[in-house]
Amino acid sequence: MTRALILDAAQTLFAGHGFEATSMRMITTTAGVNLAAVNYHFGSKDELVRAVILRRLQPLNAQRMQALDEVEAEAEGAPVKARTIVECFFGGSLTMAAESGQGREFMRLLGRTFTEPSAVVRDCLAAEYAPVIARYRDAFSRALPTVPVEDIVWRLHFMFGAMSHAVSGLDALQAVTGVQVEGPDAMKRMVPRLMSFLLGGLRAPLPEAV
Amino acid sequence: MTRALILDAAQTLFAGHGFEATSMRMITTTAGVNLAAVNYHFGSKDELVRAVILRRLQPLNAQRMQALDEVEAEAEGAPVKARTIVECFFGGSLTMAAESGQGREFMRLLGRTFTEPSAVVRDCLAAEYAPVIARYRDAFSRALPTVPVEDIVWRLHFMFGAMSHAVSGLDALQAVTGVQVEGPDAMKRMVPRLMSFLLGGLRAPLPEAV
DNA sequence: TGCACGATCAAACGAACGTTTGAATTTTGC
DNA sequence: GCAAAATTCAAACGTTCGTTTGATCGTGCA
Numbered sequence: 001m002t003r004a005l006i007l008d009a010a011q012t013l014f015a016g017h018g019f020e021a022t023s024m025r026m027i028t029t030t031a032g033v034n035l036a037a038v039n040y041h042f043g044s045k046d047e048l049v050r051a052v053i054l055r056r057l058q059p060l061n062a063q064r065m066q067a068l069d070e071v072e073a074e075a076e077g078a079p080v081k082a083r084t085i086v087e088c089f090f091g092g093s094l095t096m097a098a099e100s101g102q103g104r105e106f107m108r109l110l111g112r113t114f115t116e117p118s119a120v121v122r123d124c125l126a127a128e129y130a131p132v133i134a135r136y137r138d139a140f141s142r143a144l145p146t147v148p149v150e151d152i153v154w155r156l157h158f159m160f161g162a163m164s165h166a167v168s169g170l171d172a173l174q175a176v177t178g179v180q181v182e183g184p185d186a187m188k189r190m191v192p193r194l195m196s197f198l199l200g201g202l203r204a205p206l207p208e209a210v
Numbered sequence: 211m212t213r214a215l216i217l218d219a220a221q222t223l224f225a226g227h228g229f230e231a232t233s234m235r236m237i238t239t240t241a242g243v244n245l246a247a248v249n250y251h252f253g254s255k256d257e258l259v260r261a262v263i264l265r266r267l268q269p270l271n272a273q274r275m276q277a278l279d280e281v282e283a284e285a286e287g288a289p290v291k292a293r294t295i296v297e298c299f300f301g302g303s304l305t306m307a308a309e310s311g312q313g314r315e316f317m318r319l320l321g322r323t324f325t326e327p328s329a330v331v332r333d334c335l336a337a338e339y340a341p342v343i344a345r346y347r348d349a350f351s352r353a354l355p356t357v358p359v360e361d362i363v364w365r366l367h368f369m370f371g372a373m374s375h376a377v378s379g380l381d382a383l384q385a386v387t388g389v390q391v392e393g394p395d396a397m398k399r400m401v402p403r404l405m406s407f408l409l410g411g412l413r414a415p416l417p418e419a420v
Numbered sequence: 421t422g423c424a425c426g427a428t429c430a431a432a433c434g435a436a437c438g439t440t441t442g443a444a445t446t447t448t449g450c
Numbered sequence: 451g452c453a454a455a456a457t458t459c460a461a462a463c464g465t466t467c468g469t470t471t472g473a474t475c476g477t478g479c480a
Contacts, residue, residue, distance in 0.1 A: 035438095035459090036460090044438080112327070122381065126386050158372040161373070162368040165368070175332060177344075193368075193417055196417045204409060206406065428475070428476090436465105440462085441461085
């Protein structure tokens with residue numbers, strides 16, 4: 001009970017203020033628990049950070065693996081379309097981002113997480129993502145046999161950036177352009193646009209060799 | 211002299227550890243100046259953060275405006291190609307990222323800056339970017355008359371994400387995929403790939419209406 | 421030469437940080 | 451129903467944070 005209260009409060013505050021700028025006292029006050037509860041249940045602030053990230057990232061990545069398993073099994077050896085692979089990868093996270101509340105909050109947090117310089121966060125992410133990226137790299141390689149593996153990796157990298165910024169940078173977009181991006185339907189308007197953008201980038205002609 | 215030493219040291223440390231995690235003592239020790247020097251020259255840590263960002267962002271954005279002015283003047287009223295506009299926007303920053311040392315360091319910092327939740331950073335960025343984004347939005351709108359303005363804004367948003375993550379997330383890419391991305395020529399290998407990805411996304415077919 | 425002013429310095433400020441402690445309290449297992 | 455284990459609690463720990471202070475230094479102008 002207390003554990004879950006802390007995780008929820010920490011996720012909200014981490015998403016809003018960042019890891020460093022969120023103090024234990026902010027977390028425990030928001031959660032309505034004692035200050036010592038975090039160290040009792042998680043050991044340290046760093047471990048709490050890991051727990052907040054892993055609680056949702058692990059199921060998310062497991063679902064990414066399973067989604068790819070399913071479409072590949074369905075294709076029965078035939079190459080899977082690039083669009084389908086993209087949907088496997090981003091589908092789960094984007095619907096998570098589209099649902100209001102905790103899910104969307106976590107996606108905003110996750111978007112920020114990539115640029116977080118903290119060692120504990122970076123190591124945690126690298127370990128979680130490495131097998132997923134490797135799996136999807138191979139899948140894309142089969143779907144786009146004309147694209148060298150190195151380019152596949154780069155384009156995955158770019159797609160990651162576009163997506164994480166799309167979700168976590170909505171405040172920035174609103175501040176800069178004045179575009180209204182709040183509300184539960186904002187994500188529903190964004191997702192198809194993002195998907196077509198990603199596919200356009202993924203299938204773009206290779207740059208002429210230099 | 212001391213001012214410049216502080217700015218350089220602060221930029222390096224901000225890029226490596228983030229704004230919050232970088233203390234005044236780290237900055238002044240790295241710069242080889244007295245602890246009180248930051249408050250003497252900049253007033254506060256927040257003002258130093260602003261100064262570090264604005265020192266390079268203001269010239270960068272001014273150059274973006276000028277580059278667009280020039281290609282539009284050259285076109286003499288004819289619409290400018292989308293690729294050219296993209297090059298105007300990202301060209302300067304990508305060459306800045308490609309050069310080693312201070313320039314590249316700042317681009318890594320700038321990429322992280324977008325997801326920085328700090329109020330002082332967000333306000334500073336919004337004020338600096340707003341006129342530039344408005345100008346480029348209109349330029350893209352003329353270059354791609356079939357794309358509604360709202361989609362233009364979204365695609366600019368996605369492009370921002372892809373680019374900032376491409377630059378600032380190189381550590382993450384290396385950690386996750388093992389791809390070697392260090393060295394001065396890493397950027398030269400990335401830039402054309404990023405450019406073709408961005409153009410592919412920008413010119414992707416619009417998602418069918420839902 | 422002497423004065424004035426901007427710059428640098430060591431030292432200290434109160435506040436907030438993450439963490440620890442030991443007692444009080446609640447829950448669990450038999 | 452009671453001992454034992456798990457949890458919650460108020461209080462304090464030492465450390466580090468950003469900032470301030472007042473003395474000292476160096477330099478250019480009168």
